[in-house]
Structure formats: C-alpha cells, structure tokens
Amino acid sequence: MPNDRTQRNLALLLNGLPGWLLMLAGLVLVAVSLLADNLGLGGQPGIVGWKQWLGAAVGLLAALGGGSIVRRLTSAQPIASGDLADTIRPIGTEFPYYDSAASRLPFVHELRQLLRYRHLLVNLVARDLTVRYKRSVLGFLWAMINPLLTMIVMAVVFTQLFQREVENYPIFLLSGLLLWRLFSGGSTIAMRSILGSAELTRKIYVPSGIFVAASVGSAAVNFVFALLPLVLLALATGVTPRLSWLFLWVPAVEVVLLTFGVGLIVAALAVFFADVLDIYDVLISAYFYFTPIIYPATILPAFLLTVQNFNPMYQLIDWFRQALLTGALPGLGSLALTTAIVLVVLIGGWSVFSRLADQFPYRT
Amino acid sequence: MQAPTVVSLEAISVRYRVPTEPINTLKEHVIRLFKGTRPGYREFLALDEVSFGVTQGESLGIIGRNGAGKSTLLKVISGIMRPTLGRVQVLGHVAPLIELGAGFHPELTGRENVFLNGAILGFSRAEMAAKLDGIVAFSELEDFIDAPLRTYSSGMKVRLGFAVATDIDPEILIIDEVLSVGDEAFQEKCRQRMQQFRTKGTTILFVTHSLDKLTEICDRALWLEHGQIRFLGEVGEAVDAYRQAMAPARAQKPS
Numbered sequence: 001m002p003n004d005r006t007q008r009n010l011a012l013l014l015n016g017l018p019g020w021l022l023m024l025a026g027l028v029l030v031a032v033s034l035l036a037d038n039l040g041l042g043g044q045p046g047i048v049g050w051k052q053w054l055g056a057a058v059g060l061l062a063a064l065g066g067g068s069i070v071r072r073l074t075s076a077q078p079i080a081s082g083d084l085a086d087t088i089r090p091i092g093t094e095f096p097y098y099d100s101a102a103s104r105l106p107f108v109h110e111l112r113q114l115l116r117y118r119h120l121l122v123n124l125v126a127r128d129l130t131v132r133y134k135r136s137v138l139g140f141l142w143a144m145i146n147p148l149l150t151m152i153v154m155a156v157v158f159t160q161l162f163q164r165e166v167e168n169y170p171i172f173l174l175s176g177l178l179l180w181r182l183f184s185g186g187s188t189i190a191m192r193s194i195l196g197s198a199e200l201t202r203k204i205y206v207p208s209g210i211f212v213a214a215s216v217g218s219a220a221v222n223f224v225f226a227l228l229p230l231v232l233l234a235l236a237t238g239v240t241p242r243l244s245w246l247f248l249w250v251p252a253v254e255v256v257l258l259t260f261g262v263g264l265i266v267a268a269l270a271v272f273f274a275d276v277l278d279i280y281d282v283l284i285s286a287y288f289y290f291t292p293i294i295y296p297a298t299i300l301p302a303f304l305l306t307v308q309n310f311n312p313m314y315q316l317i318d319w320f321r322q323a324l325l326t327g328a329l330p331g332l333g334s335l336a337l338t339t340a341i342v343l344v345v346l347i348g349g350w351s352v353f354s355r356l357a358d359q360f361p362y363r364t
Numbered sequence: 365m366q367a368p369t370v371v372s373l374e375a376i377s378v379r380y381r382v383p384t385e386p387i388n389t390l391k392e393h394v395i396r397l398f399k400g401t402r403p404g405y406r407e408f409l410a411l412d413e414v415s416f417g418v419t420q421g422e423s424l425g426i427i428g429r430n431g432a433g434k435s436t437l438l439k440v441i442s443g444i445m446r447p448t449l450g451r452v453q454v455l456g457h458v459a460p461l462i463e464l465g466a467g468f469h470p471e472l473t474g475r476e477n478v479f480l481n482g483a484i485l486g487f488s489r490a491e492m493a494a495k496l497d498g499i500v501a502f503s504e505l506e507d508f509i510d511a512p513l514r515t516y517s518s519g520m521k522v523r524l525g526f527a528v529a530t531d532i533d534p535e536i537l538i539i540d541e542v543l544s545v546g547d548e549a550f551q552e553k554c555r556q557r558m559q560q561f562r563t564k565g566t567t568i569l570f571v572t573h574s575l576d577k578l579t580e581i582c583d584r585a586l587w588l589e590h591g592q593i594r595f596l597g598e599v600g601e602a603v604d605a606y607r608q609a610m611a612p613a614r615a616q617k618p619s
Contacts, residue, residue, distance in 0.1 A: 095455050095456045095457070095535060096455075096456065096457060097453070097454070097455050098443050098452075098453065098454040098455075098458075099451070099452075099453045100440070100443075100446050100447055100450075100451055100452040100453070101450075101451035101452075116486070117483075117486065119483045119486075119487070119488045119489065120483040120484060120486075122483075122489075123479060123480050123483040123484075123489075124480075124483075127469055127472060127476075127480055130471070130472060130476070131469060131471045131472065134471055200484070201444065202439075202444070203444075203460055204442065204444065204460050204484060204485070205442055205443040205444045205458075206484060269390070273389055273390035273393065274389055275389040275390050275391055276390055279390060358446050361439065361444050361445040362380060362381075362445070
C-alpha cells in the first residue's frame with residue numbers, strides 16, 4: 001500500500017531527526033566560524049584565522065557525526081511484532097503493551113518516556129525543594145540568601161581589585177555567580193542522580209533521564225528564587241530597569257539546556273567509572289577560574305579573550321550581564337555560535353545518555 | 365474460552381559481565397587503552413533461556429534459592445531491565461510491590477509521599493488525589509497523614525506503602541516477599557485484598573520463600589535454579605518437589 005510506504009518513510013525521516021539536527025548545528029557552526037568577521041565576532045576581514053579554522057573543524061565533525069547518526073537511525077529494521085498485542089486486541093487496547101524486542105531508537109524512545117513521566121518530574125523537583133528548605137527556619141529564603149552571602153564575601157575581597165575595570169562590581173559578580181551556580185550545581189547533582197536513585201530503579205521502572213532532568217530542574221528553580229535579591233540589589237545600586245531585561249530569559253534557558261546536556265554525559269559516565277565524580281569536581285573548578293566570572297574579561301590577554309568566544313558559559317553570562325546592566329544585546333554571531341554549541345552539547349548528551357540507558361540496570 | 369496470555373517470555377537470557385579485576389575507574393581504562401590490554405570479564409548468566417507465559421488472572425509463584433535469578437526475572441518483566449537475549453512481552457500496567465515504599469522520603473509528610481509514590485508508578489496528581497481517601501482509610505493513618513514520614517513506625521510505613529501500591533489497581537501485580545508485615549489485623553486485611561485481586565482477575569506474580577503463603581495464593585509455581593527453570597507447574601507439585609530438593613541441604617545444616 002502506498003500510504004503505508006509514505007508513513008514508513010516519514011517515520012524513518014523523523015527517526016533520523018536527532019542526526020539531522022546535529023548535522024544542521026554543525027553546519028551552522030562551520031558557517032559562523034568562517035564568516036566570523038562578517039558577523040561582527042571579530043577577526044580581520046578577508047583572513048581566516050586559526051580559531052576560525054578550529055570552529056569550522058569542530059562544526060564539520062559535528063556535521064559528519066550527525067550524518068552517521070542519520071544513517072544508523074534510519075537503517076534500523078523494525079522487527080515483526082505483535083504476538084501478544086494481537087491476542088489481546090479483543091479485550092481492549094487501553095492496556096499498555098511492552099515488548100522488549102520492539103525496534104526502537106534510544107534517542108526517541110527515552111524522550112517519549114521522559115514526556116510520559118512528566119508528573120514524576122514535577123514531583124521530584126517539588127520533593128527536592130521541600131526537603132531542602134522545609135526544616136530550616138528561614139525556609140525558601142535560604143535559596144535567596146545563600147548566593148547573596150557568597151556574593152558579599154567575594155565582593156568584599158575582589159571589589160578593591162576590579163572596581164576600576166568593572167562598573168557596579170557587586171551586580172556584575174552576583175549575576176555571574178548565579179548563572180554559574182545553576183550550571184555547576186545542576187550538573188554536579190545530576191552526575192550523582194542515576195547512582196543515587198539506584199535504590200528506586202532496582203525495584204520499579206522509571207526512565208532514568210527523569211532524575212537528571214529533576215536535578216537540573218531543582219537547580220533552575222533555585223536560580224529563579226535567587227533572581228529576586230539580584231533584581232532588588234540591582235535597583236538599590238542604581239541600575240534602571242530596561243527593555244533589555246526582557247532578554248534575560250534567553251541566556252538563563254540556554255544555561256539550563258547546557259547544564260542538562262553536560263549533566264546527562266557526566267551522569268552516564270559516573271555509572272560506569274567511579275572516579276568521574278572526583279575528576280568532574282576538579283574540571284568544574286578549573287572551568288570556573290577559566291571563565292571570566294569573578295574577574296572581567298578585559299584583563300585577559302588577547303589570545304585567551306578570543307578563546308572565550310567559544311566558551312558557552314562565558315558568552316551566556318556575558319549576555320545576561322550586558323542585558324541586565326548596560327542594555328546591550330549580544331551580536332548575531334555570538335548568538336548563533338553559542339546557541340549552536342549549546343545545542344550540540346544537549347543533543348550529543350542525550351544521544352550518549354539514551355544509548356547507554358539500557359545498560360544502567362546492569363551496572364547499578 | 366481460554367484466558368489470554370498477558371506475560372510472555374521467549375528464551376530470555378540476562379548476562380552480566382563481571383570484571384575479573386576490579387577496574388571501574390576512568391583512569392584505569394585510559395591507561396589500559398594506551399597499553400592495549402583489554403580488561404578481562406567473566407560472564408554470568410542470571411537467566412538462561414527462560415521461556416514461559418502467564419495468562420490473565422493467573423497467580424504465579426516464583427521460588428528458588430538466593431541468587432537463582434528471581435529478582436532479575438521480575439526486573440525483566442517489569443521493564444526495568446532489557447534482556448540480553450530473547451523477547452519479553454507484557455500487556456497491562458505492572459505495579460511492583462517490591463519492598464514497599466521504595467520512593468518514600470522521610471522528610472515529606474505521608475500525604476506528599478502518597479503523591480510522590482503515585483507519580484513513580486505513573487499517575488498524575490489529580491488521579492492520586494481521587495485515590496487519596498481510599499488509601500488513607502485502608503492504611504488507617506487518618507491522624508498521621510500530614511506528619512513527616514520519619515515520625516512513622518516501620519509498621520505504619522508498610523501499611524501506607526501497601527495501600528498505595530494496591531490502590532492503583534494494576535493489571536499485573538508483582539509481589540516480592542512483603543506480605544508478612546504489620547500486625548494480625550492488617551495481615552488479615554492484606555489477605556482479603558489479595559483475594560479481591562484474584563476474584564477481580566488481576567494477574568499476580570509472587571516471589572516468596574514462604575511455601576505456605578505460596579500455596580495459599582498461587583495456582584502455578586515456577587522454580588528457578590541457576591537461572592533456568594527447574595520446574596513449572598501446579599503449585600502443590602512444585603512445592604513438594606522443591607521441599608524434597610531442599611531437604612538434604614537442610615538436613616546437613618547443624619541445628
């Protein structure tokens with residue numbers, strides 16, 4: 001039947017979607033890298049510098065990877081299924097039907113399961129938050145006070161150092177720290193989430209991605225709480241509300257997506273390798289000092305400054321700060337490049353995670 | 365008319381790879397990668413070509429010594445673990461009653477835990493809200509439902525867990541050694557609820573070491589040994605055969 005065939009082809013095309021997306025993101029990265037000067041990312045017009053070649057190479061690799069994923073996903077052969085499903089049809093189809101041999105693509109399958117269990121996601125996030133703040137006297141206020149106190153300590157220490165380079169250093173610092181806490185806190189909790197939920201997942205089926213999502217979700221909610229003191233402090237120090245504040249959600253959402261992507265990778269790795277927990281702690285604190293969060297990017301040598309173009313956390317923090325403090329919005333080049341990197345990490349992370357998810361019960 | 369099959373296992377094997385040396389660090393793996401040596405593995409078959417079917421409304425008991433593959437079998441059926449080889453098909457909601465209250469959290473109240481546990485079993489807040497009264501009534505925890513779970517006695521926790529797991533009315537219920545909980549009165553309530561399930565046509569998979577309970581609840585029994593089916597048939601025969609096989613082992617034990 002032609003209709004069946006069209007449907008099948010459409011399904012195959014959709015199955016290849018993650019691959020197509022990765023390919024597209026890779027190609028965008030290639031284009032952005034090579035056209036950096038035209039997009040206002042810096043670089044000399046007409047000359048392609050080494051970092052542009054680097055970006056292009058990474059983009060090309062992603063595109064090739066995407067292509068191979070498309071090939072693998074769309075060549076999956078469906079297994080003839082339905083023995084039990086056929087026998088039960090007379091009773092009614094409202095029953096869920098599980099077939100371990102059904103052909104499925106981990107990327108799509110795990111995503112579907114994640115959506116099916118969204119109630120659980122909400123419950124897990126709510127649980128994390130209630131448990132964390134319930135027994136403390138100040139309750140949810142802690143979510144706001146904690147980063148504020150850190151900020152005050154650091155502001156006292158570093159203001160002397162950077163007040164000449166940075167205008168309104170406390171707000172500069174706090175906004176950077178909040179986004180950083182979202183990223184580092186979220187991904188670190190996510191890393192332990194699969195191992196930590198083993199007690200539960202040994203007994204009942206729950207899609208494992210939900211625990212990573214819940215970790216990142218809790219970090220995101222904490223971030224939102226902490227925005228209140230940030231805004232109050234900004235107003236108190238003489239920052240005027242601007243229209244550009246409407247843009248603030250973009251870097252915040254991208255940090256959440258990046259955190260989720262990184263969290264998926266480290267969570268999956270942590271199941272297989274015990275030392276990932278320690279290695280990641282070291283890596284993340286190195287990344288913290290590498291990224292201009294407590295210091296302004298302007299003190300970096302030119303070479304490191306250009307590298308920061310490819311550092312998604314710095315770019316996102318910078319977008320956030322600029323929109324908050326000066327009202328400047330990021331250039332199109334930075335917007336495209338950083339978003340492409342975030343999407344590559346997110347899609348790559350989900351691919352790795354969903355591919356390994358079947359093995360988690362064998363390891364935990 | 366014969367009842368339809370709702371659980372079907374075809375040549376199910378589950379193979380764990382047990383490393384011969386304890387290497388599970390990334391560092392070790394990187395070093396090995398450079399050296400070109402591959403880590404050695406010993407393969408362990410937790411289930412070895414197990415095939416059987418369970419029909420709707422049937423109560424199947426699963427017996428066997430520790431490490432025979434009972435828990436792995438349940439994991440395969442409840443969809444936690446995909447078998448290494450073979451095909452398993454399951455029709456209907458599967459609810460496990462394995463060590464009650466797996467998703468409970470001590471800091472949350474009983475009520476919050478009911479919603480959390482419901483969500484773990486795949487139910488929305490609204491669906492759980494509709495069941496809440498029944499759950500509270502069955503567990504007899506009306507006065508404590510808003511107290512944090514850490515203040516509960518272990519018996520209270522078990523009652524709440526049992527009430528949640530059985531109130532969601534699954535088509536297939538998996539029970540792993542939990543019926544011997546609570547006081548006499550609650551035991552009786554559990555027994556009644558199990559009978560309700562049986563008359564309602566719920567399929568029950570029951571893992572236990574208590575052979576008396578097995579004969580009370582089950583129609584058929586499956587005896588696993590070293591990941592293979594040693595016996596599958598009428599519960600009385602299975603229990604007799606199992607007792608006989610275990611008798612020498614028991615006799616050898618110093619009393």
